[in-house]
Amino acid sequence: MTGGRAIRAEILKLLSLPATYFTLLSTLAVSAILATAFARQGVSPVGYTQAGFLVLGVVAVTSEYSGGQIHRTLTAMPRRITLQLAKMTALLIVAVPAAVLTALAGGPWSDVVGASAYLALTTVFSAAVATVVRWSVPAVAGLLGYYFIAGPLLRDRAAFADYLPDAASHDVRSLGGSAVVLGWALVAVGISAITFHRRDA
Template structure:
């Protein structure tokens, strides 16, 4: 029975991976995000060179595109779950794989498998480009700090993608999910800086930023990278759990 269950999970995971890899919009979104990140990295690096930035500023400049980069991963997560509802393919999926909880869980796992390397490469490309262009001003360059920031950025983008996928499963439609999430990340959350300064640090986007933004001499991060990771993981698990519960109870 244990071997049969493991084989079943493996087959479902493989099927979900195949579906995600063969979706044209998934590849286009990742490629578009990569190109956008390089463009933003070049823009921020050019501005940094004119300001004669130092080592700490170099890292911040390399990660400056994260604020806009996350939009591509939000879109990626929503497309991964909403694409099957567009043409009614979800009925075929549920006919082939009637175990809804397993099927949606494996979709999230498959999405994480794809997102992790993509997030690492995209985040690293921005940092690497900035370092190459600003190597003459990078005095006292510390590889450990860069690695920690890169790991945090990769984790943040991956968790953001999974949270977005859960929201996509709840809405089951691409446009409403995009409006809600992009509206929150780019409109609502920035407006709460003055209204909810204490609670804002525990919002998904703000807590996630502490995963990769190193503390500066002038300002101390409210959360440590470990605490920030725990907060964002908690948000992600809450939405994933809600998505699975509604997925099992609703009609296709």
């Protein structure tokens, strides 16, 4: 199977998961509600709606392990690094339009590009983490714990906070924050590809 066919297969697989639609629709609805609630305060709901994209990234990966489908996938596409990159690319293709819709529902036009990029890259980052962890509960718990507890606590207390994965969540217009998130996503995907290549399914 070629890389292009692998990407198409992974997209179809993602779109066949009920959890994909449930997560995205719930996130979109929550984003619209929060945008209305925070309209007067001028607060972006991205920091809250990122939870849905974190879950999406985890579910996209761990559903294959919990159902045993990963073995059939590897039979069809034994080149593991190519397969992992295809998975991440397919997830990004699905996440980008969802992120754009969520950003449009949850904030001003000026924030759409930055918010969309942040949410989509966060999805890929969480999927890469889930590839290493392989289990949905610890992956979701760890990611949510970082993004909603550890990250906010470090933001105002640590000099290196601007270089953490959630750097752009509080300022989606920041190009520097977007670059940091992109860097984390690329590193995480690289680590996940190596781990996936070396470890038994």
